[in-house]
Every structure is written in structure tokens, then in C-alpha cells.
Amino acid sequence: MKTRVLLINPNRMRPVVAPLGLDYLSSSLADNNIDFEVLDLAFFDNIEKEIKRFLKGRYFTAIAVTVRNIDDSYFFSRDFCLKKIKGTIDLVKIHSPSPIILGGVGFSIAPIPVLKYCGVELGIWGEGELSLPLLIKSLAAGREIDTIPGLVHKEDNKYRMNPPSYIDLQKICLSQRNALNNRRYYQEGGMVGFETKRGCEQTCYYCADPVAKGKKVRVRNPKDVATELAGLLEKGIACFHTCDSEFNLPENHAIEVCKEIVKQRLGNKIIWYAYATPFGFSDELAAWMKEAGCVGINFGIDSGNERMLKNLGRNHTPEDINKVAVLCHKHGFAFMFDLLLGGPGEDRKTLSETLNLMKYLNPSRVGISLGIRIYPGTYFGKVLGKEMQSSLKGFFGESDIEMLKPLYYLSPDLGEDIQEYIEKLIAGDTRFFFGGSEKIEANYNYNDNTRLVQAIKKGHKGAFWDILRKIDEEELSSPPQASEN
Ligand code: B12
Secondary structure, three states, X not given: OOOEEEEEEOOOOOOOOOOHHHHHHHHHHHHOOOEEEEEEHHHOXXXXXXXXXXXXXXXOOEEEEEOOOXXXXXXXXXXXXXXXXXXXXXXXXXXXXXXXXXXXXXXXXXXXXXXXXXXXXXXXXXXXXXXXXXXXXXXXHOOOOOOOOOEEEEEOOEEEEOOOOOOOOOOOOXXXXXXXXHHHHHHHHOOEEEOOEEOOOOOOOOOOHHHHHOOOOEEOOHHHHHHHHHHHHHOOOOEEEEOOOOOOOOHHHHHHHHHHHHHOOOOOOOEEEEEEOOOOOOHHHHHHHHHOOEEEEEEEEEOOOHHHHHHOOOOOOHHHHHHHHHHHHHHOOEEEEEXXXXXXXXXXXXXXXXXXXXXXXXXXXXXXXXXXXXXXXOHHHHHHHHHHHHXXXXXXXXXXXXXXXXXXXXXXXXXXXXXXXXXXXXXXXXXXEEOOOOOHHHOOOOOOOHHHHHHHHOOOOOOHHHHHHHHHHHHHHOOOOOOOO
């Protein structure tokens, strides 16, 4: 029987975000002469019907499912996305006997708990470009699979995990982006993602990125990155978002990527947005980013209080935050400061100091996340996880030892009614997004955000926070007319 793989995207959140991982994986399957098809469930209303129609009478060597979000990482909704993904997997199992393989960034945060929860026996932890083709070839040939890098599998009722593989990003191009309907993602999601590197060396105590992506930073060839963007532009896609943990680390590579975008004359044809961190962001980098078409930057600054930054394992200082605000104003970027409030040691004083600093620095938007999602494998997962076993003070969500279901920490020093306290400090300032707010305009959870979906339908493009900013500003300049009766 011919070797054939089915790649499934089960993510149905709105606005849609393209499963970039599947685009890259399919290019490595093609390089390995493995036939594949993609079933992208993001665009179907009745997934049960679609799965049945697609799988009827067909056999695949394996069905690979990408798991991007295990939950929405948002304190006020605590949506456990994996439940829906398991539902989709159950439907696949009804209609196909083919082996199922799980992978993806969400999967890689907690591989064994995800496999157990979904009732699946095979997974690949970390990146899939090298391991997935190896696993498919072994399954097709009936060979042993035990030594495949990154393999997570059930054997004799026990789960085993091999160390993940890391491909040489300088050697492979990753630019054949034909597997997904990126044009439709652009139309319905307002942007399309691209990577310039993988891995993160930062020590942020709460972050799952180094757990899922590895701690060592590996950079792509800047020429490959620009060529990939040029290819997408040819398809009519002109707005992008980086999918690196932090675009500006290392800074010299970020500058080289911008120079290559400029060299390929894309800087005035595309716009793009980046995630960045406050240190390693110089005037020179800002100037190159501007020249290369970057229009907006989201800095994950977490806090404006020095002690809290240390408590969260961050490497930057309030002065660094000040410096990037000055640079962004100077170069005319829209920029957002993302806050993570409520970590260990947070009290009302540190919190109000941070919000006051935000008002003073005047970023285009401030995103407030209250409560820290505790992930397994992170520093907080290890330290706070132990604490949770002896006291439940400060913890919200299910006290599940595997931390698969949404589990949050919120500093008990903040006291009662902290949501109302933050609302009072914000005092209706529209620059702040705060999920605790009853007002839909102030909600920046991108998990089924109808305000965003409608704005994109009307033609808005860009990072979601920037689209929200633009529609806020439109509404402020022409408020809806009161009806006459
Ligand atoms: C960029 C980004 C965004 C951008 C996306 C922009 C765009 N147009 O692409 C925006 C801001 C929109 C966004 C939104 C959200 N995001 Co986000 N995002 C990211 C980020 C930084 C990159 C994702 C990405 O595309 N990576 C690049 C691709 C190539 O990597 P990959 O998907 O992991 O695929 C590789 C491997 O995992 C593997 N692989 C993938 N699939 C499969 C399948 C199989 C079978 C195999 C074998 C292997 C495999 O191989 C691939 C290639 O090596 C990640 C963190 C990270 N560093 O990855 C967070 C991340 C995925 N986001 C996260 C979250 C929570 C969200 C939101 C839910 C937040 C919210 N409440 O609004 C939304 C969800 C949006 C949605 N519709 O899904 C979390 C998910 C964690 C969790 N709790 O599950 C992450 C991990 C961040 C974090 N550390 O907490 N996000």
C-alpha cells in the first residue's frame, strides 16, 4: 500500500490562525517523497460530516494531528481547548483505523498527559521536520520505532519519551508554503505567520516556550526568511506576524533579517508585526525594522516594578522599558506592552506602580493578563507545583498534579476584589485591554473574539491588538448615532 499521511488541523478558534507548523511539516514530507493531504477543520461548520466524508473508505499510513493550544491561557475564560481536540480525535477514530500521531507546541508542553487525555499512543515532542518522516517511513515498513528522536509512545502500558530532534535551520529552507490555504487565512485572520528562528534562552519562570521549543536559539538564514515572505506576497498576502518567541534575540540576526527583506525590495510592499523583549532593542534595530515594513511591536514586559520583574525571572529593567517606549515613539511604531500581573509577591503597590508607568510611557495599547498559568516543566511549575500540594492558597483551577487543565496562580497579597481595583486604576482609559472587564471592547482574548472577526470581515488587517486599537479609534472618532425613537 502506498505511504500516505493525513495532516489534520483541529483548531477552530476565531479569528482563524494558520497552523504554520503543518505548512513547514508538509514541506519536509514532500522533501522525503512522502505523499500527504491536509484536512483543515478551521473552515468547516460541520466537522463530523467532513471527517466522515474525508475518511470514508480510505487508509492512511498515519494521521498526524497538530495540537497548538491545550488551553487559551486566559484567566477569566480558562478554556480547556484540548477537550474539543479530543472530541475531534474521537471522531477520527470512529471513521479511520489509521494510527494517530500527535505533535505541536501545545502537545510539547505536556506530551504524556496530552497523549493520555486524548487516548492516543503516538506523539512527537518538539519540532517535527526530522522525526515525522522517520516515523512514517518506519510505520510503513513495519520497522522498530523506539529510537526515533522526540518520539513519545506507549509501550507495555508505560509511556516513553525520547529526547527531541533539532534540525539545522541554516540547511533547510522551510519555504514551500503551499499546503495550507494561506490566502484564506489572510482574508479571515488578517495576517499570516512566519518564523525567523526557534528556541528561547530566556529564563522567564512561567514560560512554556523553552519547554516546548528548546532553550537553544537556532536562527534561520535571513535570505530564506525573506524569500518565504516574497513567495507569500506573490499569493496576495501582505500582512505578517513573527512566530518566534522573541524577534529581537539575538539582535544582530534580527537586523540581518530586516536587511534581507529590504534587499529583496519587500519593505514597502508588506507590513508585519513582531513579538519582542525590551533588552536587545536598539535604535539601529528599530530603524531597520521600520525600513523592512514592521509596523507594530508587542513587548512582553510583564511588569514595570523591578522586584516583580526579578520574581518572574525576567532580564530587563524598568529603564529598558522606558528606553523602548522612547524608541517606538521616535520611529512611529504602534506598540503594545503586555503585562502579566499577579505573580508571586505582587501586591497593590507593585501593581499600581506598573499601571502608572504604562500611563506615563503611553504605548498604543497595554494588555493586562491577570493570573499566571502554571505549566509543567517550567520553573514555576516545579516550585509552585510543590507549594500547591501543601496549600491551595493563591491557586485557581483544577489542582491536577500534571497541570494539564488550566491552573493559575494569583498572589494572595493582592487581596479581595482585585478585578474592581484594576478597573478603578484604569478608569476607562481605552489604551488598556483588561479581560476582567465586562466591556467587550476591553477584551483581548483572541479565543473566539467576535469583535475581531467582524473587523477582519470589514477588511482590517494586522496583529489582533492593533486591529482592536484601530476599531476603538474609529469608534471614538465617529461614535454610533443614537437612534431617534
Ligand atoms: C505567534 C503566536 C501567536 C500569534 C499567531 C500569529 C500568526 N498569524 O501565526 C497570535 C498573537 C495571533 C497568537 C494567538 C494565540 N495564542 Co499564541 N503563540 C504564538 C507563538 C509565539 C508561535 C506559534 C507558531 O506558529 N509557531 C511556529 C510553528 C512552526 O511551530 P509549531 O506550531 O510548534 O510547529 C512545530 C512543532 O510543534 C511540530 N508540530 C506541529 N504540529 C505537529 C503535528 C505533528 C503530528 C507533529 C509530529 C509535529 C508537529 O513541528 C512544527 C515544525 O517544527 C507560540 C509560541 C511558540 N513559540 O510557538 C504561541 C502559543 C502557541 N500561543 C498560545 C496561546 C495561548 C494563544 C491564544 C490562545 C491566546 C489567547 N487567549 O488569545 C491565541 C490562540 C489563537 C488561535 N486561533 O489559535 C500558547 C499556547 C499554550 C497553551 N496554553 O496551549 C503559546 C504556546 C504561547 C505560550 N508559551 O503560552 N499566538
